[in-house]
Amino acid sequence: MTTQTNSLTGKVAFVTGGSRGIGAEIVKRLASDGAAVAFTYASAEQKAAELVKEIEAAGGRALAIRADSANVHEVKDAVDEAVKVYGGVNILVNNAGLLLTKPYHEFTTEEFDQMVAVNVRAVFAAVQAAGPLMGEGDRIITIGSVNADSSGFPGMSLYSMSKAAVAGLTHALARDLAPQGVTVNNIQPGPINTDMNPADGPNAPFLNSLMALGRYGKTSEIASLVAYLASPDAAFITGASIDINGGFMI
Numbered sequence: 001m002t003t004q005t006n007s008l009t010g011k012v013a014f015v016t017g018g019s020r021g022i023g024a025e026i027v028k029r030l031a032s033d034g035a036a037v038a039f040t041y042a043s044a045e046q047k048a049a050e051l052v053k054e055i056e057a058a059g060g061r062a063l064a065i066r067a068d069s070a071n072v073h074e075v076k077d078a079v080d081e082a083v084k085v086y087g088g089v090n091i092l093v094n095n096a097g098l099l100l101t102k103p104y105h106e107f108t109t110e111e112f113d114q115m116v117a118v119n120v121r122a123v124f125a126a127v128q129a130a131g132p133l134m135g136e137g138d139r140i141i142t143i144g145s146v147n148a149d150s151s152g153f154p155g156m157s158l159y160s161m162s163k164a165a166v167a168g169l170t171h172a173l174a175r176d177l178a179p180q181g182v183t184v185n186n187i188q189p190g191p192i193n194t195d196m197n198p199a200d201g202p203n204a205p206f207l208n209s210l211m212a213l214g215r216y217g218k219t220s221e222i223a224s225l226v227a228y229l230a231s232p233d234a235a236f237i238t239g240a241s242i243d244i245n246g247g248f249m250i
């Protein structure tokens with residue numbers, strides 16, 4: 001799987017949760033492929049500013065927008081700001097996510113609502129804001145999770161539910177957006193090496209044992225798949241949930 005350098009020149013990308021981890025890698029990759037990239041952050045203002053500087057130093061364009069993905073109005077306002085600055089949105093990447101784990105009977109109603117708000121409702125809100133502005137060749141990509149299909153261990157009930165909802169939403173939205181020429185796809189990563197889940201952390205030996213390749217994925221590997229789905233090469237892929245998980249629980 002390869003993409004041509006600068007294959008996204010002239011495109012505008014909007015990435016939620018783009019200041020760190022997988023999101024930051026996606027922002028950098030889309031910018032390096034030629035897109036102007038707007039991205040949201042919730043609290044990591046310094047990291048967001050540093051990312052903008054890094055992209056601009058490399059000759060790209062980036063815009064950091066503070067927005068809480070749990071707040072529908074802030075998500076939609078962020079899309080509107082990106083459109084105001086860059087003139088539109090061609091690539092929407094729903095990356096922001098929340099992971100809470102505990103025994104199912106210990107979850108509170110507030111935690112249930114928070115998980116759904118960030119992992120599901122924010123995705124739909126961003127699509128509602130950007131989708132009507134999109135046209136032929138544009139892309140919607142959501143970062144789901146392998147846990148939509150296989151939880152792997154106890155405590156994942158709400159997270160797995162929310163990511164399964166994203167997969168179902170992707171299938172339906174692909175049909176809804178097809179008349180506009182917009183593809184809609186869902187990427188389902190397995191364990192990825194980030195500061196929140198490091199490859200040398202306490203959970204790593206167990207998680208590595210669940211994967212055929214025996215290692216964590218790299219943020220760059222997720223960003224490469226996003227770049228491919230955003231590129232013209234992926235024009236015939238829509239409604240798909242694509243696993244990128246090192247052979248998790250196969």
